[in-house]
Amino acid sequence: MIPIFRYISEGLSQVEFPNVCVCCGHENTRQEHQLCSFCLDERFEDANPENERASSDTLLPEGVEFQLALWQFDKGGVLQDLLHQLKYHRLTTIGHDLGRKLGERVALHPSLNAFLKKDSALLLPVPLHYLKYRYRGFNQAFKIAKGFQEGYKEIPICNIDDVIRHKYTHTQTGFSLDQRLRNMEGAFEVNNTSVIKDKVLVIIDDVFTTGATTFELCRTVQRAGAKSVIILTVAQA
Ligand SMILES: [Zn+2]
Structure with missing residues (x-):
């Protein structure tokens, strides 16, 4: 030119x-x-600088081997704003950046990294109810998972219909853990058990708060035959 x-x-x-x-x-x-x-x-502040099994002090349910968050959530701060832009302003490439960084962080966690290398794993972005998906046009957890694949290594992502969310839930802000757990009961369903069976399911989400959502998803995939579960999020609330 x-x-x-x-x-x-x-x-x-x-x-x-x-x-x-x-x-x-x-x-x-x-x-x-x-x-x-x-x-x-x-x-941002590393949510698990000592590379512990969990980034929070929440007791992990049986079969959940690790719960790692990349950064500490900053209520009202820059990270909250970023995640908001990803979710509601369709700046989906932010999800890719955050996911790639999460993947790079997992590679630096010795025991988690060793665990992931042992068995065949599958990424499971927390599914959205189809009405929310239709309204938003994308699933932010899926965007994070795509970035994760680039930052860590090629772990396949579950197909969108393999695990679905068939219960529409409103925001759980202000709910106690008990209320949250009851609210999420039976929210997910596995449509294709053959892809889940004997795999390490790596659940991906934007924020880990009480675990009500991800723990319910863990129970669902464990009942469907998953060998074990790992929870990875960008932020730790
Ligand atoms: Zn900057």
Whole structure:
């Protein structure tokens, strides 16, 4: 391209799609990413610096081997805003960045990494009820799982119809753990047990709060024959 036209075209693309970090607004040199290196590598607090079995002090149900969150949730802060943009503003590529970072973090957790290498694993993004899926147009957990595949290694993702959420639930904010658990009872169903059987199911979600949602999903896949379960999230509330 003649240089003058290249400058004009690059200039216009910067006006149309300014290449800045969605988190801090600084210029982003890594074209394909939504977040800059600083925001991905240093801005947030590691939720499990000692590489423990769980990032929270919640008692893990039997068969749930690990519960790892990438970062500590910051109520009212930047991370909450990022996850909100991913979920409600359709900035789905943020999910990819966060998922890739989560994958890289898992690779640095010695016992979890060793566990994942032992058996055949399957990624299971927490399913959305079809009405929510239709309204939103995508599942944010699926976007995180796609990024995870890039940051860790190719673990296949469950097909969207293999495990479904057939119970529509409203926000559980303000509910006690007991209420949350009752609210989620029977929310999920496995349609295709053959893909689940004897696998390590790696459940992927954006935030781990009390575990009511993910633990119900764990029970569902365990009843369907999953060998064990790992819960991975971007944030630990
Ligand atoms: Zn940034």
